[in-house]
Amino acid sequence: xxxxxxxxxxxxxxxxxxxxxxxxxxxxxxxxxxxxxxxxxxxxxxxxxxxxxxxxxxxxxxxxxxxxxxxxxxxxxxxxxxxxxxxxxxxxxxxxxxxxxxxxxxxxxxxxxxxxxxxxxxxxxxxxxxxxxxxxxxxxxxxxxxxxxxxxxxxxxxxxxxxxxxxxxxxxxxxxxxxxxxxxxxxxxxxxxxxxxxxxxxxxxxxxxxxxxxxxxxxxxxxxxxxxxxxxxxxxxxxxxxxxxxxxxxxxxxxxxxxxxxxxxxxxxxxxxxxxxxxxxxxxxxxxxxxxxxxxxxxxxxxxxxxxxxxxxxxxxxxxxxxxxxxxxxxxxxxx
Amino acid sequence: xxxxxxxxxxxxxxxxxxxxxxxxxxxxxxxxxxxxxxxxxxxxxxxxxxxxxxxxxxxxxxxxxxxxxxxxxxxxxxxxxxxxxxxxxxxxxxxxxxxxxxxxxxxxxxxxxxxxxxxxxxxxxxxxxxxxxxxxxxxxxxxxxxxxxxxxxxxxxxxxxxxxxxxxxxxxxxxxxxxxxxxxxxxxxxxxxxxxxxxxxxxxxxxxxxxxxxxxxxxxxxxxxxxxxxxxxxxxxxxxxxxxxxxxxxxxxxxxxxxxxxxxxxxxxxxxxxxxxxxxxxxxxxxxxxxxxxxxxxxxxxxxxxxxxxxxxxxxxxxxxxxxxxxxxxxxxxxxxxxxxxxxxxxxxxxxxxxxxxxxxxxxxxxxxxxxxxxx
Numbered sequence: 001x002x003x004x005x006x007x008x009x010x011x012x013x014x015x016x017x018x019x020x021x022x023x024x025x026x027x028x029x030x031x032x033x034x035x036x037x038x039x040x041x042x043x044x045x046x047x048x049x050x051x052x053x054x055x056x057x058x059x060x061x062x063x064x065x066x067x068x069x070x071x072x073x074x075x076x077x078x079x080x081x082x083x084x085x086x087x088x089x090x091x092x093x094x095x096x097x098x099x100x101x102x103x104x105x106x107x108x109x110x111x112x113x114x115x116x117x118x119x120x121x122x123x124x125x126x127x128x129x130x131x132x133x134x135x136x137x138x139x140x141x142x143x144x145x146x147x148x149x150x151x152x153x154x155x156x157x158x159x160x161x162x163x164x165x166x167x168x169x170x171x172x173x174x175x176x177x178x179x180x181x182x183x184x185x186x187x188x189x190x191x192x193x194x195x196x197x198x199x200x201x202x203x204x205x206x207x208x209x210x211x212x213x214x215x216x217x218x219x220x221x222x223x224x225x226x227x228x229x230x231x232x233x234x235x236x237x238x239x240x241x242x243x244x245x246x247x248x249x250x251x252x253x254x255x256x257x258x259x260x261x262x263x264x265x266x267x268x269x270x271x272x273x274x275x276x277x278x279x280x281x282x283x284x285x286x287x288x289x290x291x292x293x294x295x296x297x298x299x300x301x302x303x304x305x306x307x308x309x310x311x312x313x314x315x316x317x318x319x320x321x322x323x324x325x326x327x328x329x330x331x332x333x334x335x336x
Numbered sequence: 337x338x339x340x341x342x343x344x345x346x347x348x349x350x351x352x353x354x355x356x357x358x359x360x361x362x363x364x365x366x367x368x369x370x371x372x373x374x375x376x377x378x379x380x381x382x383x384x385x386x387x388x389x390x391x392x393x394x395x396x397x398x399x400x401x402x403x404x405x406x407x408x409x410x411x412x413x414x415x416x417x418x419x420x421x422x423x424x425x426x427x428x429x430x431x432x433x434x435x436x437x438x439x440x441x442x443x444x445x446x447x448x449x450x451x452x453x454x455x456x457x458x459x460x461x462x463x464x465x466x467x468x469x470x471x472x473x474x475x476x477x478x479x480x481x482x483x484x485x486x487x488x489x490x491x492x493x494x495x496x497x498x499x500x501x502x503x504x505x506x507x508x509x510x511x512x513x514x515x516x517x518x519x520x521x522x523x524x525x526x527x528x529x530x531x532x533x534x535x536x537x538x539x540x541x542x543x544x545x546x547x548x549x550x551x552x553x554x555x556x557x558x559x560x561x562x563x564x565x566x567x568x569x570x571x572x573x574x575x576x577x578x579x580x581x582x583x584x585x586x587x588x589x590x591x592x593x594x595x596x597x598x599x600x601x602x603x604x605x606x607x608x609x610x611x612x613x614x615x616x617x618x619x620x621x622x623x624x625x626x627x628x629x630x631x632x633x634x635x636x637x638x639x640x641x642x643x644x645x646x647x648x649x650x651x652x653x654x655x656x657x658x659x660x661x662x663x664x665x666x667x668x669x670x671x672x673x674x675x676x677x678x679x680x681x682x683x684x685x686x687x688x689x690x691x692x693x694x695x696x697x698x699x700x701x702x703x704x705x706x707x708x709x710x711x712x
Binding site for chain 1: 337338339349353354355358359362390393394395396397398399400466572573576686687688698703706707708709710
């Protein structure tokens with residue numbers, strides 16, 4: 001077998017068959033879905049289905065803490081999970097660049113396999129295409145996740161009330177900083193690491209709290225600031241964050257200070273923002289902190305009433321107050 | 337550079353953001369506010385530097401100040417005072433096939449027609465640099481192309497950009513040059529003090545610029561115009577302390593030069609950087625966006641290093657740009673207009689689609705107001 005991806009690997013002929021038979025099927029096809037067909041029949045109960053799709057186009061493919069393979073699983077698993085569902089199946093579509101070393105593909109596939117096994121999600125069908133050299137950055141991946149809605153939750157911003165609290169499961173903005181430092185070969189030692197992780201286990205732990213769980217989102221591009229602004233937009237409530245309580249990794253913090261960037265605008269890939277009633281906050285924290293992905297959980301803010309409707313503010317360490325806005329365009333370092 | 341994972345290494349940051357000390361200073365400022373009230377005085381302080389503007393908004397410092405202490409944002413954001421003509425020239429160079437290397441926040445600044453970001457979208461080669469020396473690596477890599485670094489900034493950024501020229505010369509790189517729009521802070525302060533339409537009671541002087549030029553550089557402003565000048569760092573405690581000092585001087589009518597940032601800034605400044613600046617650059621007249629040409633307020637490469645001056649290499653003198661109709665950034669830069677009072681603020685001019693430069697740079701006063709203080 002060639003040690004690089006050739007156009008013919010996506011051509012539908014013998015090489016395509018070989019690629020799928022030797023690299024893809026042994027990793028993912030098991031049980032009833034052997035063969036990873038174009039279409040798969042799934043047996044579902046009466047439960048409501050949650051479906052989410054996402055495409056992953058990160059450059060570079062590997063960076064401190066994770067790879068595009070991890071992201072492709074975690075990103076979609078998290079999107080389904082925060083909709084209040086138990087994620088069960090994933091589809092996997094690969095768009096590969098001609099010339100991609102076969103070993104690189106293997107490494108990506110291994111990461112996908114490892115991540116999907118960890119999340120307990122089964123890859124049930126897939127597709128592989130090859131595009132000409134220069135037409136994509138090594139590999140693009142699309143995954144679609146299918147999950148079963150948990151009956152315990154009724155998630156909606158309509159249930160959010162003044163006095164509710166905002167909880168996050170760990171440090172903020174690490175993925176954005178890790179990729180930026182690595183992509184630009186910044187001369188940092190001890191660089192930040194991506195926080196890429198699946199949060200489905202954390203969602204599962206919330207089931208006993210029923211409708212005291214008000215709303216969940218996973219902050220990715222645009223960071224916590226974007227997601228919170230989307231949540232409060234056109235609502236009768238606002239959110240105030242407490243700067244003292246925001247969990248930051250010291251390396252990410254140092255890097256963001258040097259470049260003049262706001263970690264609230266920087267991407268996360270393994271974080272869950274939860275809005276729940278204040279009464280259960282301590283219990284959620286102690287449950288979450290017992291697991292690796294939730295060990296850094298903190299209450300970072302509270303829901304404010306009508307007076308602050310539609311906006312996200314920050315109580316600063318010095319006791320001042322300011323708006324937390326959406327990021328504007330891509331994150332650019334300041335001149336001085 | 338090793339990024340820290342120890343609390344000890346962050347102490348220089350954390351210590352100057354400490355809540356209790358800040359609140360103690362805030363209550364002292366409140367007392368000063370009462371004193372001002374009794375004397376029916378209002379103090380208008382200009383924070384000259386964009387990084388101060390940014391920090392003031394980022395920490396919500398305005399929300400801690402008495403009403404009769406007003407902060408005015410000055411012309412100290414290098415991106416904001418870069419003239420349209422400079423952007424137009426960079427765009428023209430890029431259209432001629434030159435690779436433009438630039439600090440990130442310059443790419444969205446609108447010139448007379450469009451920005452470098454737009455040109456990049458159309459296929460122009462515009463590369464964002466994190467350090468001027470990135471341009472050196474780019475020129476080595478792209479040996480067949482001309483690379484022009486956009487050298488804007490105040491005294492702070494001059495030395496690193498000079499080192500780019502120095503390295504290019506040492507390494508005999510003939511495809512690298514710099515389009516300069518260097519600006520000097522003290523001449524701008526003088527123009528502001530002399531402008532009868534600008535009412536300022538004191539200057540909060542820049543931190544980084546002062547580290548280069550030294551606090552003594554402000555003596556003429558204090559001596560000739562009886563204008564209080566306080567050099568302050570960029571951390572919130574620095575700023576609060578600086579504001580307290582300035583307010584006290586105004587209350588007592590005792591203008592002085594105070595260096596509150598002595599842990600970094602010396603009286604005479606960074607002599608090595610000054611030596612470099614003297615060797616490589618010469619004073620020139622410079623056009624400031626919204627203010628116009630200020631005599632002897634800029635610097636260009638001296639004759640000995642003119643080979644690295646992109647404007648000369650490509651025979652493209654930087655023209656004065658056309659002012660965008662309706663844009664009142666000039667008044668904002670001089671502290672005559674508060675950003676929310678501009679008719680375009682948030683209505684046709686926002687960080688996503690900026691009309692004027694003050695909305696583009698994260699240090700711009702309009703952008704800072706828009707991002708952090710847009711309370712309705």
